[in-house]
Amino acid sequence: MRSQHAHASDEACFWRLPVSIFLCYLTVGLPLPVISLYVHQRLGLNSTLVGIAVGVQFLATVSTRSYAGRTADTRGAKRTTLAGMFSCGGAGIFYLLAALLPLPVWPRYGILLIGRLLLGYGESQMLTGVLVWGFGLLSPARAGVVMSWNGMAIFGALAAGAPLGLLLYGQFGFAALGVSTLILPFLALPLILPIRATDPIPGERPPLKEVIGRVWLPCTALFLQGIGFAVIGTFAALYFADNHWGHAGLALTCFGGAFVLVRVFWGKLPDTLGGIKVSQASFAVEGLGLFLLWLAPHPAVAFLGAILTGAGTSLLFPALGVEVVKIVPPNVKGTAIGGFAAFQDIAYAVGGPATGALAATAGYPSVFLAAAVCAALGLGVIELFRRSLAREAA
Secondary structure: OHHHHHHHHHHHHHOHHHHHHHHHHHHHHOOHHHHHHHHHHHOOOOHHHHHHHHHHHHHHHHHHHHHHHHHHHHHOHHHHHHHHHHHHHHHHHHHHHHHHOOOOHHHHHHHHHHHHHHHHHHHHHHHHHHHHHHHHHHOHHHHHHHHHHHHHHHHHHHHHHHHHHHHHHHHHOHHHHHHHHHHHHHHHHHHHOOOOOOOOOOOOOOOHHHHHHHHHHHHHHHHHHHHHHHHHHHHHHHHHHHOOOOOHHHHHHHHHHHHHHHHHHHOOHHHHHOHHHHHHHHHHHHHHHHHHHHHOOOHHHHHHHHHHHHHHHHOHHHHHHHHHHHHOOHHHHHHHHHHHHHHHHHHHHHHHHHHHHHHHHHOHHHHHHHHHHHHHHHHHHHHHHHHHHHHHHO
């Protein structure tokens, strides 16, 4: 009875985690469209420096994912999550300093970069920590649910944060973003502090290289999936404009709406059907959507392609993550998930620039074809992964 009561309590408390992550991840979503405006319009710096100010956050996230996973494994997931939340909030202090201090442009830009680095570090700690914490509360057998709901919180915060950030910036200036970034994690504390901490699992911990060596196939598949995500986010509006089609923003709405709806209604599928089957179906749907975007003779076909792409990419992270959690020792799940998630970050970081060069030479449709080829390659990688698991089980 006591064990059942504890399980029910953990089940009830788990749902506070995605809500808290939504609030904290607004620290990423709010400034995302504003940073470029502030650096270019207020500081008067060029596009290269705008790109550095935006991208340095993601560089910090990618480079600290593995450290975050190791910290969650050894020091506890709750501690790692809270450290990430406070780091995200701390970025707001540097935003405020950059906005309010009467300094020349370059020192203000440098202060802003420090804030962006701190935010990237905090994002890495917070998200890796909360996934490992969720596994401990619900058990690794429900890893797909943990990743699906926290993923929805992240994308919801990005969707809501972008227009809200622009509104705050337009009404109150960049300092308002600093204040918001500073206080948002503290709004999440009353929700997250009462949740019990899960204990680190003892045992010998293999080095990161060995952990990644076990999961490199799902990591590669996640990278290939991320190319499609990066391409539609970067080029959908430009593709519509180049074809003189209206309602370009609706393509991203179709993509995002399908992404969220699939997670809401079918987020349990990776746990019930298994990550391999769900990944295979997801890559097929994503590839079909991208293929339709490449061929689209009419905006209606492009909208359908965006819907299918969103539906296809929706469950790939949790589906592949479920398999990662299964094949690594329990005491290094954080390390494995941290390294795994870094491959998605890398796809986002390189996908846009690489396909941008392709678009410049072969036109916007070519980037969707390239992403469709990546989805087809992803299917091949999943088949290799399935066969490797079958050999190990034999």
